[in-house]
């Protein structure tokens with residue numbers, strides 16, 4: 014039986030970054046993953062020479078210089094800047110809401126004109142609520158109308174949000190939208206962060222770099238392994254592919270599964286991807302196009318090559334790959350993507366977290382084990398701040 018300091022369950026960004034740091038610190042690590050490949054949701058599949066983000070489009074963004082330098086030391090990042098476009102019934106609008114959007118919506122040319130239009134529509138919404146004897150927005154629709162007015166809401170928010178949540182905006186709570194920032198400048202850069210990009214050569218390069226020199230085994234589900242803990246809390250974990258004695262377990266799988274679903278299952282929202290190879294070099298001219306009307310069944314179309322090729326280089330490959338994204342209710346067997354932050358799930362998750370706190374020699378980390386949505390950069394930041 015081989016001895017390890019850490020058995021890391023899950024080779025996603027949390028597990029891989031943890032393994033990298035532990036390996037650098039001279040610790041012995043084994044990383045296992047139930048999928049056939051490493052990398053968790055960052056994994057990209059090469060289709061027609063294009064890196065396809067198989068588990069959803071991933072754009073790295075951060076203002077944390079330490080995190081940015083860390084990932085760039087593993088692999089250099091390109092200059093991709095996320096600037097999605099919205100398609101509402103065939104008309105195109107720039108996102109996030111900025112002077113380009115307002116010029117497209119209303120033909121306005123100056124920030125002053127845009128602001129006056131926004132204020133007029135916000136006022137209209139507040140007055141309508143007042144006339145109904147309401148002082149605070151009762152649902153997401155009222156909240157959005159008072160924050161941004163009816164034109165932006167109806168064309169760019171309503172249909173998209175209803176598809177995302179599978180519910181009418183009038184049935185969704187107001188708190189989901191706390192702020193709707195508008196930019197009174199011509200700037201389509203979606204993120205406000207100082208740094209953003211995609212690893213040159215794709216995310217698999219980042220994962221390969223993090224896991225260089227670390228023992229890894231794919232196609233092994235931790236829960237199919239024979240497991241026991243001795244009096245000191247040390248683990249023995251066995252499968253037909255490995256036998257490990259380890260001091261600490263780093264667990265990045267689902268929180269409820271670790272505790273055998275004893276308080277019931279935690280719920281998720283998921284996304285179904287319909288991926289297609291197109292016989293054209295440039296299908297939509299942008300990596301991300303959101304379909305903001307209610308009639309189009311998908312929320313977004315991703316054209317993967319635009320994450321990594323720019324300008325004329327787009328035409329060097331005569332083909333392209335697109336993925337249509339359908340926001341879907343999660344059922345067993347589907348990928349658990351977004352935690353559902355309602356009262357029932359939050360309180361169930363809290364009970365599981367309390368069990369986790371008392372587990373000896375187990376570190377629970379990452380989006381599944383914490384039942385919490387994290388972007389990639391905060392995951393890296395968390396691991397960089399851990400004592401390993």
Ligand SMILES: Cc1cc2nc3c(=O)[nH]c(=O)nc-3n(C[C@H](O)[C@H](O)[C@H](O)COP(=O)(O)OP(=O)(O)OC[C@H]3O[C@@H](n4cnc5c(N)ncnc54)[C@H](O)[C@@H]3O)c2cc1C
Pocket residue numbers: 022023024025026027028045046047048052053054055068069070071072073074233234235236265266267284350351378379380381387388389390392
């Ligand atoms: C659709 C989508 C789009 C996203 N886009 C962005 C974006 O643009 N920018 C951004 O910053 N962040 C984005 N994120 C967030 C990003 O995916 C996460 O921050 C990141 O994946 C977290 O890494 P992780 O290691 O916690 O989880 P994961 O990547 O999910 O890794 C967990 C790993 O554990 C393995 N595992 C689970 N259970 C077991 C088991 N029982 N036995 C063995 N292995 C197991 C899984 O197979 C998986 O490989 C997005 C997330 C989603 C869902």
